[in-house]
Amino acid sequence: MGEVLVITSGKGGVGKTTTSANIGTGLASIGKKVVMVDTDIGLRNLDVVMGLENRIVYDLVDVVQGNCRLKQALIKDKRFESLCLLPAAQTKDKSAITPEQMKELCVKLKQEFDYVIIDCPAGIEGGFKNATAGADKAIVVTTPEISAVRDADRIIGLLEAAELRNPKLLINRIRPSMVKKGDMMDIDDIIDILAIDLLGVIPEDEAIVISSNRGEPVALDMNSQAGQAYRNIARRITGEDIPLLSLEVDEGILGKLKKFFGFNE
Amino acid sequence: MKNALVTVKGDREGLHIFCEETSSWSKVIAEIKERLSGENKNFFAGASVIIELGNRDLSVKDVSLLWKTFEQCGIKIKGIRTDSSAETSIETKEKDSEQEDRIKPVHEQETSATEFISPKPVYILNRNMRSGQNITFDGNVIVFGDVNPGAEIIATGFIMVMGTLRGIAHAGSSGDERAWVMAYRLQPSLLRIANCIARAPEDEPLGPEIAKINENVIICEPFKNIEKY
Known part of the structure; x- marks a missing residue:
């Protein structure tokens, strides 16, 4: 029996879809059977980030409404045999499915896969309710901005009301250099407000933009720090105990020299 | 109409x-x-x-x-x-x-006056209050946890937060000027007691503080002993 994880945030643009794609890929790369479900009906993106948009024949709404079998709608990933995607419909809207139907679907998917990753749409209305209906656990994505943290707080409250206790926190797009200067919220500041367990921290990384545009999840990029962070998160989800990446600021040659000679700013 | x-x-x-x-x-x-x-x-x-x-x-x-x-x-x-x-x-x-x-x-x-003498019921909340959650209660409210920005407490009696108060608090909402608001860290986005309104001071509090009405103005002071209230 697998586990259903919903990736949510409240605010848009904080990286839910990127996170879904990379956690899915990360889990598949360590040999887990994973299916990613895009519940952002009408604004589907996950297929684009995964580079699978040209393979969509049937979608989530077709499955739920019985226009096709579940197997027909699942798209196999190019890179991993054990990774599947269930895309959202592009021409319908969020009301095309109900929370009950989502619950049923999750039960079915759980029987065949180790992990079901649900990419939740932004907002707290119908789409959010659909996405969380069948979930066992939740991952809340936020960025170090006051607006994103405020929305994450609201979402955690709503998750608790929906009996999804102890959601995990993922902080995205952190810039260690800005944090060091005091221009950006610190990880501790965010945890202080949200008071939930930290699952991982993803640094701001240009490689993410490049890989999303190419349809290659950054988790497969061995040279990228963000990719490493996502791979670590995937392993933490399986229960491994992996320490957080140290997000040291690249000091440059001058900084290193200064350190060598014992100058401390 | x-x-x-x-x-x-x-x-x-x-x-x-x-x-x-x-x-x-x-x-x-x-x-x-x-x-x-x-x-x-x-x-x-x-x-x-x-x-x-x-x-x-x-x-x-x-x-x-x-x-x-x-x-x-x-x-x-x-x-x-x-x-x-x-x-x-x-x-x-x-x-x-x-x-x-x-x-x-x-x-x-x-x-x-009679209301105040008669002990009011107390609402005790044993978790954090998050954005969008609110309590409206005819009596006193005690929260064992934080009250985050966007959360709101309205009580006809006093409000006590055993954590950080960052949201909105309205004590003595029925006009009782003897009501007060106390928090381990008092940093509300908006504070109301009876008909007075105040914002939190800019500087971070160092310890527990209590806010109450003194001559029609809300004042905050470090919290020393409960017996005074």
Whole structure:
């Protein structure tokens, strides 16, 4: 029996879809059977980030409404045999499915896969309710901005009301250099407000933009720090105990020299 | 709006609910119920109202029905006023603080004084309050946790937060100026006590603080001993 994880945030643009794609890929790369479900009906993106948009024949709404079998709608990933995607419909809207139907679907998917990753749409209305209906656990994505943290707080409250206790926190797009200067919220500041367990921290990384545009999840990029962070998160989800990446600021040659000679700013 | 059964107006005394004089009482009650529990629920939260009956006479039964309706919605009746010359039998049923016929303005001071002496119920919350969550309670509120920005507590009594208060707090919401707000870290986005409004000071507090009214202004001071309050 697998586990259903919903990736949510409240605010848009904080990286839910990127996170879904990379956690899915990360889990598949360590040999887990994973299916990613895009519940952002009408604004589907996950297929684009995964580079699978040209393979969509049937979608989530077709499955739920019985226009096709579940197997027909699942798209196999190019890179991993054990990774599947269930895309959202592009021409319908969020009301095309109900929370009950989502619950049923999750039960079915759980029987065949180790992990079901649900990419939740932004907002707290119908789409959010659909996405969380069948979930066992939740991952809340936020960025170090006051607006994103405020929305994450609201979402955690709503998750608790929906009996999804102890959601995990993922902080995205952190810039260690800005944090060091005091221009950006610190990880501790965010945890202080949200008071939930930290699952991982993803640094701001240009490689993410490049890989999303190419349809290659950054988790497969061995040279990228963000990719490493996502791979670590995937392993933490399986229960491994992996320490957080140290997000040291690249000091440059001058900084290193200064350190060598014992100058401390 | 055509000849509404129930009209709500506010003035310095508080909210007045005017009931139409000729329609049947059960209709009026149904209308009131709908008003109080509908989308305007928050508008009435924690309010105390004066019922204006006009020329209507009510039996004991009618009044108790009215009373129950408001109680269910968590709203306090400050007084019932009628122009009817007939001796109404309201007092036989009602509790001491309620007055009936041709009321001289309701004695606000007296009622709130007795209220304060009588111990109020306490609402205890054992978790963090997050953005969008709110408590409206006729009594005192104690939170064992943080109150995050976007969360709101409205209480007719005091508010105590055993954590950081970053949201909105309104103590003594029915106009009780002796109410206070205490928090382990007092950093509310908005603080109200009775009819006074304040924002949190810019500098971060170093320890527990208490906010209360002093000469019509809300003041914050480090919290020393509970016995004073």
